[in-house]
Amino acid sequence: MSDHANDVMKQYQAWAQQSWDAWMQSLQRPASPFAPAAPASSDDVLSRAMGGLKSYADWLQAAATSGIAGQGQGDWQQALQQLFLGMGQPAAASPFMGAPFAGTPFAGMNQPFAQAFAGIDNAAAHGFAQQWQSWLQAMQPRTGEWNAGFGGDSPAFGYTRERQMQQQALLEAMREYTDASNRYNTLILRANADGFERLREKLAERTDPGRQIDSLKALYDLWVDAAEEAYAQIALSDEFRDAYGAMVNRQMHVRQLQQRQTEAWCRELGMPTRSEVDSLGKRVQELRRELRAAAGGAPSRASAPDAELDALRSEVAALKRKLSGRAEAAHAPKKVVSESLGAEAENKRKPAARRTAKAAPTRGTQRTRK
Amino acid sequence: MFTPLRIDPAKLLGEVSAFQRKLAAGMESLRGMHEPEYANTPREAVYREDKLTVWHIKGNGKPTSKTPLLIVYALVNTVWMTDLQADRSLVRNLLEQGEDVYLIDWGYPDGADRWLTLDDYLNGYLDRCVDAVRQRHGLDAINLLGICQGGAFSLCYTAMHPDKVKNLVTMVTPVDYHTPDNMLSHWVQNLDVDLFVDTLGNIPAELMNYVYLTLKPVRLNQQKYVSMVDLLDNRKEMENFLRMERWIFDSPDQAGEAFRAFIKDFYQGNKLVKGTLTIGDKPVDLGMVTQPVLNIFAEQDHLVPPDASRALGKHVGTTDYTQLAFKGGHIGIYVSGRAQREVPPAIHQWLRSRD
Numbered sequence: 001m002s003d004h005a006n007d008v009m010k011q012y013q014a015w016a017q018q019s020w021d022a023w024m025q026s027l028q029r030p031a032s033p034f035a036p037a038a039p040a041s042s043d044d045v046l047s048r049a050m051g052g053l054k055s056y057a058d059w060l061q062a063a064a065t066s067g068i069a070g071q072g073q074g075d076w077q078q079a080l081q082q083l084f085l086g087m088g089q090p091a092a093a094s095p096f097m098g099a100p101f102a103g104t105p106f107a108g109m110n111q112p113f114a115q116a117f118a119g120i121d122n123a124a125a126h127g128f129a130q131q132w133q134s135w136l137q138a139m140q141p142r143t144g145e146w147n148a149g150f151g152g153d154s155p156a157f158g159y160t161r162e163r164q165m166q167q168q169a170l171l172e173a174m175r176e177y178t179d180a181s182n183r184y185n186t187l188i189l190r191a192n193a194d195g196f197e198r199l200r201e202k203l204a205e206r207t208d209p210g211r212q213i214d215s216l217k218a219l220y221d222l223w224v225d226a227a228e229e230a231y232a233q234i235a236l237s238d239e240f241r242d243a244y245g246a247m248v249n250r251q252m253h254v255r256q257l258q259q260r261q262t263e264a265w266c267r268e269l270g271m272p273t274r275s276e277v278d279s280l281g282k283r284v285q286e287l288r289r290e291l292r293a294a295a296g297g298a299p300s301r302a303s304a305p306d307a308e309l310d311a312l313r314s315e316v317a318a319l320k321r322k323l324s325g326r327a328e329a330a331h332a333p334k335k336v337v338s339e340s341l342g343a344e345a346e347n348k349r350k351p352a353a354r355r356t357a358k359a360a361p362t363r364g365t366q367r368t369r370k
Numbered sequence: 371m372f373t374p375l376r377i378d379p380a381k382l383l384g385e386v387s388a389f390q391r392k393l394a395a396g397m398e399s400l401r402g403m404h405e406p407e408y409a410n411t412p413r414e415a416v417y418r419e420d421k422l423t424v425w426h427i428k429g430n431g432k433p434t435s436k437t438p439l440l441i442v443y444a445l446v447n448t449v450w451m452t453d454l455q456a457d458r459s460l461v462r463n464l465l466e467q468g469e470d471v472y473l474i475d476w477g478y479p480d481g482a483d484r485w486l487t488l489d490d491y492l493n494g495y496l497d498r499c500v501d502a503v504r505q506r507h508g509l510d511a512i513n514l515l516g517i518c519q520g521g522a523f524s525l526c527y528t529a530m531h532p533d534k535v536k537n538l539v540t541m542v543t544p545v546d547y548h549t550p551d552n553m554l555s556h557w558v559q560n561l562d563v564d565l566f567v568d569t570l571g572n573i574p575a576e577l578m579n580y581v582y583l584t585l586k587p588v589r590l591n592q593q594k595y596v597s598m599v600d601l602l603d604n605r606k607e608m609e610n611f612l613r614m615e616r617w618i619f620d621s622p623d624q625a626g627e628a629f630r631a632f633i634k635d636f637y638q639g640n641k642l643v644k645g646t647l648t649i650g651d652k653p654v655d656l657g658m659v660t661q662p663v664l665n666i667f668a669e670q671d672h673l674v675p676p677d678a679s680r681a682l683g684k685h686v687g688t689t690d691y692t693q694l695a696f697k698g699g700h701i702g703i704y705v706s707g708r709a710q711r712e713v714p715p716a717i718h719q720w721l722r723s724r725d
Contacts, residue, residue, distance in 0.1 A: 052592035053393070053599070060386045069379040076373045203374040212376040216385055217596075219375070224593045228586055235585075236556055245560025252562065252569045259569070278484060278571065285485035292494075314655040317687060 056220070059083075063216050077200065084196050084223065166264075170257045177250035184247040191234045195227035202226055389599060396602030403605075406613035408450045409459045417502035421477030424499050426506075427453075429465030435718075436725050437513050437536055439464065440503050441473035442496065442527075444519035445628065446578055447621045449475050451704050452517070455613060458705040463714035469721065472503050478622040484571050486625040488632065489650035492527050500527070500534050511536040513721060518542050518674060518700075522636065525682070526649055529658040537724050539664045539717055542700055544674045545656075546681035548640045553585055554673065555637050563633045573624040585672055614705075643685050657687035664720045665693045666713065671700040692720060 063069075068079045156164035202222055206212055213219050234240050263273040417424035424440075441461070443449035452460040452473065461471050474496070479486070503512050511534050516524025521543025528535040547555045567573070583590045601607040631649075641647035647654040663686055667679035676695065683691055694716055696703050703709050 049595035049598060052595045056592065056596045057389065057393070060389055064382055064386050068375060069377040069382040076375045080375070206374040207372045209372060212372065212374050214376050214378070214381070216377065216382060219377075220596070221593070224588050227588045231587065232553070235553055236551070241556050241559055244557050245562075249560075249562045249565060252565045256565065256569045274571070277481065281482060282485045284482075285490075289490070311653060313658060314653050317655055317657040317660075320657075 059220070060216055063219075068216075068219075076203070080200065080203070081196075084199070166257070166261055170254070170261070173250065173254045173257050177247070177254050180243070180246040180250040184243045187234055187240050187243055188231075191231040192227065194230035194234065195223070198226035198230050199223050392599050392602055396599065399602055399605065399608065403608065403612065405616060406455075406609045408613070408617075409453045409456045409462060411453050411459060411462050411465070416472070416506060417499060419495060419498060421479065421483065422495055422499070423475045423477065424502055425473050425475060427461050427465060427471040427473065429462075429471075431468075433465070433470035434468030435470055435721060437509065437511075437721070438470040438472055438503055438507055439513040439515055439539075439721065440500060441471065442514055442516045442520040442524045443474060443476065444517060444523075445476055445491070445622070445624060446519060448617065449473050449517075451617055451701070454617060454705055455610065458707075458710060460704050460709075460714060463710055464718060467714055467718035469718055474499050476622065479572055479625045480623070481572065483625045485627050487627045487650075488526075488635075491625075491628055492523055493530065493650050493652065496523060496527050497531060497534075500531070504534065509536075510534070513537045513539070515539040515541065515717070516543060518544070519632070522642065525642070525656060525659060525686075526647070526654045528661060529654045529656060530649065530652045532658055532660065535661050537662045537664070537721055538659065539666070539721070540679070540682065541666045542668055542671055542674045542679065542703060543665065543682070544636070544678040545685065546640065546643045546678050547637045549675050549677040549681070551675045552678055554581070557581075558633055558637050561633065561638075563630050563638070567626045567630040571626050573626065573629050575621040575623050578624065579619060579621060582673070614701075643681055645685075655687075656682075656685040660687045660689075662690035662720075662724050663688050663692070664717065665691070666696060666703070666716070667694075668696050668698050668700055668703045670698060670702075673700045690724075 063083055066079060066083045068076075068083050156162075156168065158164075199222060202225070203213065213222065259274065263275060266273045412428040413425040414428065415423050416426045441449065441452060443452070453462065456462070461473065464471050476495075500512060500514075504510065514524045514528065514535050514537075516522070516539070518541070521540035522545070524535075524538060524540060525543070525545070528538050544552075549555075570577075598608075598611055601611055635641045635647055639646070642654065642656065645655055645657070663682070665679060665682045667674070667676050669676055671679075680693065683693055696709065696713065698706050698708060703713060
């Protein structure tokens with residue numbers, strides 16, 4: 001690229017940075033004391049959108065200086081790899097990396113999928129990581145002491161025996177969660193790598209004039225298709241199912257142990273605990289059911305005769321179906337009529353039924369008969 | 371042999387700067403935009419209990435159908451998807467067709483609802499909602515339209531209370547939870563649901579939303595917002611976008627016990643099609659559903675795969691079963707232009723011939 005183009009890009013990048021700063025400021029406060037703040041709805045959307053948009057904008061800028069443009073017969077694969085995987089670049093310069101990754105397993109990795117996961121501003125997803133960090137900081141003096149004194153595998157004893165055991169269990173649970181989380185993240189990274197390979201394959205099919213990619217947005221959209229395909233394949237694998245289940249289960253185990261410790265502290269301070277509130281809620285709900293049943297309202301539990309009647313009903317229905325199946329097999333095959341709304345519809349009627357079903361004669365409706 | 375990338379350097383610079391310009395201008399257009407309202411078709415509350423409300427939706431004319439239609443929505447997200455905006459409203463279109471429409475707004479569960487079971491929801495709340503509508507019309511049975519999880523609830527309810535349902539319509543309803551393309555189901559198979567619910571209590575809506583977003587992570591977390599930039603200078607389109615965002619993220623927490631049973635019995639156990647499901651003490655046998663059934667599903671549904679819905683035909687007891695496939699996705703079946711033209715008339719005509 002010429003010096004002039006580089007100058008233009010430098011000026012442009014400075015201007016773009018100002019734009020981003022303005023956006024970020026607009027999220028934090030009104031533009032002036034007299035102007036109304038942007039309403040909550042647009043704030044929410046902007047917050048959610050910001051991570052993805054910033055990554056995309058950075059990627060555009062990186063693309064502008066990457067040499068991806070003007071590739072005659074050059075090595076487009078190398079340029080592509082540079083652009084999407086940022087080989088050899090520091091993470092901060094990567095198009096898909098940003099602040100959301102600090103302190104996460106994705107830190108230091110050039111990994112487009114990481115943005116999609118970690119970039120989302122989601123309390124439920126990230127709250128746990130933050131909670132964990134705070135917990136570790138708060139517990140550091142004690143855990144250090146216990147680890148130094150007794151070690152994770154040492155038997156607990158003495159006046160603080162119960163506390164030691166709780167803490168050892170929590171440390172072990174955290175270690176297990178880290179392992180499970182790393183296993184899951186490895187699969188996400190693999191999905192990203194597979195996505196890039198798929199992108200390369202898709203591009204290799206587009207060398208004919210007329211099918212070539214002529215804009216960054218088109219290249220990005222193609223990458224999204226490739227990335228989602230790769231992700232879907234991995235997400236439906238047995239390996240992913242196991243890793244996903246393990247990660248969630250381990251995280252829940254950590255949370256549960258944390259809750260137990262918190263409750264112990266609450267009891268010491270005379271504060272009501274979550275377990276106590278739950279217990280009360282459960283009793284109230286049970287009382288409501290009993291009250292309603294006693295008042296003769298719609299019972300939430302079937303009485304014994306009702307349950308018996310229901311069981312008999314099911315049995316009769318099953319027998320009827322069995323008999324009906326035999327009769328059909330003996331006399332006539334089940335007729336199946338297909339009708340379509342847009343594309344496909346199917347109407348199943350057994351011979352005895354009236355035949356009035358018609359799909360609405362709407363536009364785009366097709367009817368076929370099997 | 372040519373390169374697949376034919377990006378002109380000058381065009382590239384133009385593309386990059388155009389994106390930034392749109393973003394910068396977008397800040398101005400977003401400022402002052404208020405949260406878009408839903409369609410808010412006129413309605414009247416006819417029954418309330420705890421956090422739920424049964425709304426009677428008011429049309430311009432008198433309904434022509436003799437039997438009212440009660441919409442049973444899922445516990446996840448809100449029922450206002452069916453009345454999203456004036457020109458994309460399932461309920462408004464059903465009213466125009468002549469249906470008499472009621473819908474259940476389940477509300478937002480909190481800690482007090484932690485112990486609500488599926489039995490409480492189906493044989494309690496839903497049954498009393500159906501009774502309320504039946505009593506208003508002096509009818510033994512009414513029509514039900516169940517959506518997504520609400521469709522599964524409607525099937526269970528109809529099997530348990532067959533005398534109270536005249537016709538049943540199910541939309542994007544999962545029936546077989548073990549089809550190979552069901553990503554949500556795949557993910558929860560190894561989940562320790564007891565540990566999950568015992569730890570979290572009610573399941574936070576944000577967590578549910580996060581899981582849905584990770585079904586298509588790049589498309590839903592990034593590409594959608596990149597595409598939004600092209601809408602920033604179009605106020606009407608931006609309002610539509612923001613309205614959809616509002617609906618997606620304004621969702622209720624899930625009552626812990628009901629969630630536990632739904633994941634265990636439906637997603638993990640697949641008991642609805644195995645015929646081994648019980649709710650409370652009542653067995654749920656799809657063979658007991660002998661009412662006419664209209665089953666509508668979306669061919670590009672990433673939440674409820676078409677095969678998960680199609681399975682109903684094999685298991686339902688009725689001799690009058692109609693199945694319609696819609697070309698679109700889980701949400702598009704309510705809000706796309708094609709949906710407005712095709713779905714409400716199809717529902718109405720099917721119901722009218724059985725009224």
